[in-house]
Amino acid sequence: MPSEIANSPNQFVEKIWRSLPGDIVDKEFDKYLPKLQALGCPLANSFIDLKPKIHTIRKGHRFKEGDWIHPVIYNRTKNRFQFAPTFGCTGIQTISITYGKYLCDWYGSTPTIFIDGGAVDYRTIERLAIADGFPDIKSFIYWFDQDIEGQIIHWTNTRYQ
Template sequence: MILSFMTKWPKEMPNNISGKLTGFQEKIQISLIKEGLLNPDDLHQYDRYTQFNGPELNSKKYRNSINSKKHTIRQDVKDRWRPCILIDFFVFSRTNKMFRFAPRVSCISTQDIEITYNEETCDLYGQYPTMFVDKRPLSIIECENLAVNDGFDSMDDFCYYFNKDYSGKIIHWTGIKY
């Protein structure tokens, strides 16, 4: 099934990242390399719309210098995402520029996620929303890890993007779980 990723942050994001490149494609490629699901020598097949060129991603020093994107969060109203479904990583879906930027891999697992901006629970957790994964509340450290593992540079950026109550699924292509 197709997972489409944005290449630039929406204009509604704060000025420091609004309209800038997300780096999601590179971060996903790095996670696949680290998991042994993508050979760095094969990156030339997928570098058409990447922010950086293949030789940089091929450098172990570079790959260790930025965070990787280990999963994505999506709404799944029809409950279609489950383990073993093949993930097709694309940018510019449903356009004539549609491009696969990584090899097909299996969904390892999914987890339900709920992000709540309830004033009462936010008071317990500080300025950030309360996050529940599989109905279990996450600690602030777990929330920060989830945000970074989802490709955001910080919890603040994550909260600007997910800025209201949200229910969906975490779609995993790595073995990480919360």
């Protein structure tokens, strides 16, 4: 269930910091660290071995290239905190995740994922899951456990297909 993943340590904060340019991390991280520690955010001792989270997936179609991304934790609570500097959206790709039996049988995957209208293979789904901050495809599918239409919001130059 997605709530179980949301309530377990996922190193979300560290993975996003890991995706930012080294000069920004060197210059900015220490400014955010005291508040993260005060909020009890369980930070990993080292980011170096983590795979970076280089994009995020959101339902709907409200983002566009050039929008500002405000990385936050505890959103919509009294502890809401922007844990890193604001950075720009470098691009958008559409994503559709479907569990429709016909499509899953046709493409040989569960679920079937389309990026910018094209079905993607298992290897791309694996890359997508890891780059979105999940440890593996199983966790990704567990989180996205129903059909969605949305966007991949990029802040690096990585794209799919």
